Amino acid sequence: MHMSTAVDLSNVHDVTPADRRPLALPAIELSIVMPCLNEAETLAVCIRKAQRFIQDSGISGEVVIADNGSTDGSRQIANALGARIVAVEARGYGAALIGGIAAARGTYVIMGDADDSYDFLSLQPFVDALRAGGELVMGDRFLGGIASGAMPPLHRYLGNPVLSFLGRLLFDNKISDFHCGLRGFRRDAILDLGLRSTGMEFASEMVVKAVMHRLDVRQVATTLSPDGRSRAPHLRTWRDGWRHLRFLLTYAPRFLFVYPGMACAAIGTIGVATLASGSVTLGRVELSITTMLFAAMLLLLGCQLVSFGIVARLYGVASKLWPTSRRVELFRARFSVERGAIAGGLLSLLGVVGIVLLVGGWATTGFGAMDGIALMRLAIPAMVATLLGLQAVFTSFLIGLVDTRTG
Incomplete structure (x- = not known):
């Protein structure tokens, strides 16, 4: 399992000058948080737009700049414009946002990049959706409009659509634009999720x-414009695309392990069971003992993947990476290390019995030559039963180690 390093919030601190901090903090409804790493070219226009939205909408708000170690004068720009500056020492897009969200004072937070690609003057749909009960409000750039040159064709027509499709498929949701950087949320609801990716x-x-x-996840239309920076963006297409894909798969053990494992195990079981009694001819192709051997391999691989999926799911719940479910609790109620070990031991014993029968048959020939194909038709099932049983025993102990609530 991939584990992201948690951000040390002790290294997140407000560096707004003391003479600009109010003695009594008023209630703030909205914090607009921007991650920042050397954004001097565009930071000022983003802050001014956010401040103008706060003023024009009449909302009680603040602009928070989560600075990730800028050396180009970004902090000085933010300070001169009256934004709150929060220094986040841990490097990374996620680290900066985790620190900025933790330091925000608003009931609601709207986050957006400081590269002038998102329109901070048009945040009212996000605020309205949050006030109406939304806990996460996603911007949809494909619905609102993507200006020419705002998104590379590879991202627009392949990366974002594919990753968004996988996100909908793996996690059963209807979010159209999984990776829009402009989104709003209830601060307390998101903090409760324990986000840790840096x-x-x-x-x-x-x-x-x-x-x-x-x-309560909702979507609103938003736009994307070409960013105003002269340098290359921090985003790296293949590296960051892979990290998104890896994250999606890591958090979906059913699709990564269980479903492929069940398919492999089913095909392998059918193959071993069918060929144990003799060869099968399909047209001009004869399936015999070699095919049976590969079917056994597929069966073993499938069962191994399913066991990986079970352990991964329980590990995720035990380490609070994701919530539990009815299936997980049902498994916990019925499973114990002892039951798993006994079942695995019995299966291994069955395999050992098969091995003893093989040796006995060999002894009747005086330990001489035997029919190799007939021998393998019994040897392969005996091997599979022995290995699957041992796998079940050791997996049961691993589950007991990972899931301390079990049995």
């Missing part, structure tokens, strides 16, 4: 965990 996959983690914890 890189770009933070965007996926927020959506996945919100769906898993059954938060």
